[in-house]
Every structure is written in structure tokens, then in C-alpha cells.
Amino acid sequence: TFSLVFSLTTLAxxxxxxxxxxxxxxxxxxxxxxxxxxxxxxxxxxxxxRCVPSGSAGGGALICVTDANLTYDPNTLERGRPLCRKTIEAGV
Structure with a gap:
């Protein structure tokens, strides 16, 4: 039962x-x-x-960037979603 509880907790x-x-x-x-x-x-x-940091131009404010202009890191989660940044800022 411990492994079941642990698995459900990890999934959640x-x-x-x-x-x-x-x-x-x-x-x-x-x-x-x-x-x-x-x-x-x-x-x-x-x-x-997604709301992402605007970089130095916006003083760190969050701006909405379309999904097509974002680079995702599926190995890093932030708030339960893959981390994303503006493509230009990600160096792509």
C-alpha cells in the first residue's frame, strides 16, 4: 500500500x-x-x-508571448508546466 500511496502522490x-x-x-x-x-x-x-518575463526592456514585467514564439524545456517544470521562455531570449 505504501508504494501505491507514493505513486499517487508523485502523480498528483x-x-x-x-x-x-x-x-x-x-x-x-x-x-x-x-x-x-x-x-x-x-x-x-x-x-x-504564456506569461513570461519580458527581459531587461520591460523591467521584469510579465508579458504574453504566443506559443509559436516560445522555447520549451520539457525537463524543467514550473507550476506544473514545462518551462518556457521567449525564443530570442532562450538563444534559439
Whole structure:
């Protein structure tokens, strides 16, 4: 029974979190200040994306970047989702 409980606990911790865990889904280039977190789902120009750090130009604010312009690291999870960054900032 221990192995079953351990397996279920591990599965629960690694399962993707529901979209934004109740936080609003931002719409537009800027993610919601003081509300959105890194990796939150957002919408920009009719496409889905993620809230990611804007880099030095934005003073560290989170911006919504479309999925097509993100680079994902499937080996690193952040808030239950693969870590992603703007492709240019990832060096790709």
C-alpha cells in the first residue's frame, strides 16, 4: 500500500495544474500586474500563449508571448508546466 500511496502522490505533484489555478486569463500583450504568474496561460492576437518575463526592456514585467514564439524545456517544470521562455531570449 505504501508504494501505491507514493505513486499517487508523485502523480498528483507532477500533473499539470488547471489553467492559472483560478487566476484570470490575461488577454493582450501585458499579463495582469500583481496577479499573473510566470507560465500562466494568456491570449494575445487571437492565439494562446504564456506569461513570461519580458527581459531587461520591460523591467521584469510579465508579458504574453504566443506559443509559436516560445522555447520549451520539457525537463524543467514550473507550476506544473514545462518551462518556457521567449525564443530570442532562450538563444534559439
Amino acid at each position: 505533484l507532477t500533473a499539470p495544474q488547471p489553467q492559472n489555478t483560478g487566476r484570470p486569463i490575461s488577454s493582450g500583450v501585458c499579463c495582469t500586474p500583481n496577479t499573473s504568474l510566470e507560465q500562466d496561460v494568456c491570449n494575445v492576437n487571437g492565439s494562446t500563449g
